[in-house]
Amino acid sequence: MQYKLVDWVISVEQNLISNDSESRHLDNKSMQVLLLLIKNAGNQVTKEQLFTTVWKDKIVSDDILSVAVSNIRKKLGDNARKTIYIKTIPSIGYCLIADVEEIEKKESISVEPKIENVAQPKNHLRYIIAVLLILISINCVQRLSGANSSK
Numbered sequence: 001m002q003y004k005l006v007d008w009v010i011s012v013e014q015n016l017i018s019n020d021s022e023s024r025h026l027d028n029k030s031m032q033v034l035l036l037l038i039k040n041a042g043n044q045v046t047k048e049q050l051f052t053t054v055w056k057d058k059i060v061s062d063d064i065l066s067v068a069v070s071n072i073r074k075k076l077g078d079n080a081r082k083t084i085y086i087k088t089i090p091s092i093g094y095c096l097i098a099d100v101e102e103i104e105k106k107e108s109i110s111v112e113p114k115i116e117n118v119a120q121p122k123n124h125l126r127y128i129i130a131v132l133l134i135l136i137s138i139n140c141v142q143r144l145s146g147a148n149s150s151k
Helices: 028-039 047-054 062-076 115-149
Strands: 002-005 008-011 016-018 023-025 044-046 086-089 093-096 100-103
Touching (some): 028 047, 028 062, 047 062, 062 086
Antiparallel strands (some): 002 100, 086 093
16 A cells, blocks of 8 residues: 655655655554544544554554654654744644645556566576486496496
């Protein structure tokens, strides 16, 4: 699943955010926080909602959430004082204020064969040649040892 967040592409499965010039990795919990904010874009998400969804039954402090949001902001180049992406709602939670849209996966149909399929016969041919050389060598050794034993 991917989302377009202003200039960034959010790749949820890879925990990756990227733009035209670079890619940045997010830890799993930070990506889960970002994903919950994306799914509720434009609406406030309370700390309790974040704790319940991201950390489930684990007891964590507000500091853990603050670190996750700070990490997201840092990776996006956002600033808590002049926010572009995530707005802090004091004592309540956060709100994703930037425009976001889901990127549809397009299935591409390739007319050209895949490179790995083209290279595969060469590997089989090498294997067959190696086996034939071994068999010929064994045959030669048997003939030589048979010739030596008859003398």
